[in-house]
Amino acid sequence: MKHPLALLVALLANLACTSTRVVDPHVWRATPGQAAESIPGPLKNFGSFDSFSDALKAACPLILSKPNASVGHLLEQNPELALRVSTEYCAWLYYTPEHKYELSMLTDQEEPGDALHGAASCLLPPNVDDPRYTPTSIQYIFLLHNHPFAMEPSERDIHLATAMANAHGLVAQAGNRKVPLAVVAFFSSSRDAQHATCDGFYQYIPATSELLKWHNTENTWRKEKLGEVKWISPTRFIIMRE
Numbered sequence: 001m002k003h004p005l006a007l008l009v010a011l012l013a014n015l016a017c018t019s020t021r022v023v024d025p026h027v028w029r030a031t032p033g034q035a036a037e038s039i040p041g042p043l044k045n046f047g048s049f050d051s052f053s054d055a056l057k058a059a060c061p062l063i064l065s066k067p068n069a070s071v072g073h074l075l076e077q078n079p080e081l082a083l084r085v086s087t088e089y090c091a092w093l094y095y096t097p098e099h100k101y102e103l104s105m106l107t108d109q110e111e112p113g114d115a116l117h118g119a120a121s122c123l124l125p126p127n128v129d130d131p132r133y134t135p136t137s138i139q140y141i142f143l144l145h146n147h148p149f150a151m152e153p154s155e156r157d158i159h160l161a162t163a164m165a166n167a168h169g170l171v172a173q174a175g176n177r178k179v180p181l182a183v184v185a186f187f188s189s190s191r192d193a194q195h196a197t198c199d200g201f202y203q204y205i206p207a208t209s210e211l212l213k214w215h216n217t218e219n220t221w222r223k224e225k226l227g228e229v230k231w232i233s234p235t236r237f238i239i240m241r242e
Helices: 004-017 052-064 079-085 155-168
Strands: 038-040 090-095 101-103 127-129 139-146 171-174 177-180 182-187 200-205 210-217 220-231 237-241
Touching (some): 052 090, 052 139, 139 171, 200 220
Parallel strands (some): 139 182
Antiparallel strands (some): 090 101, 200 210
């Protein structure tokens, strides 16, 4: 029979290892075991916006403010911890029949199995459920997410953007303008654990094959073309660098 003190220590250890997710009104999660086809929208008290550029500038600091959305400050101190706690949040930026850009709720649900391999990912449903509009009246603009390590779009990002473009169209009709669907990955270069700055984002545009990096310096945005994605088969590609 175990000593009472040993039992107490074991109980406390178990409690310490039990993680509980704080309820965040911005974050939505599907029922465990459910393969969600849509994510709720719009995000309350966020929009709406007259331009997608204004929506992006507002979404960037919002997403990067979430817990462990940027872990650059941990890389030098504890790389293993940085890998373990890094979290991706994702959402749809979409265009409505009222000629406004809206953000869906965020989700932080990972791809199955990624947590076991120390990889950060975010499983974004393919559709938005905005009860104000019929599903076919919504135009899908950008798949938004963060990159905790400020890295370029991953192979998964590029494949996901391509799949979503196949589902929703390469180009959205947003009022009088056409906007190509793209995947956007916000990043922060800050080493301040409490104040992640919006330092820019990466963007891959399936319609043009462009891979871009947008730099934000004191609210002045500059575009850098990194290269183009060249598909060498239906499932394989290479990046042609500038």
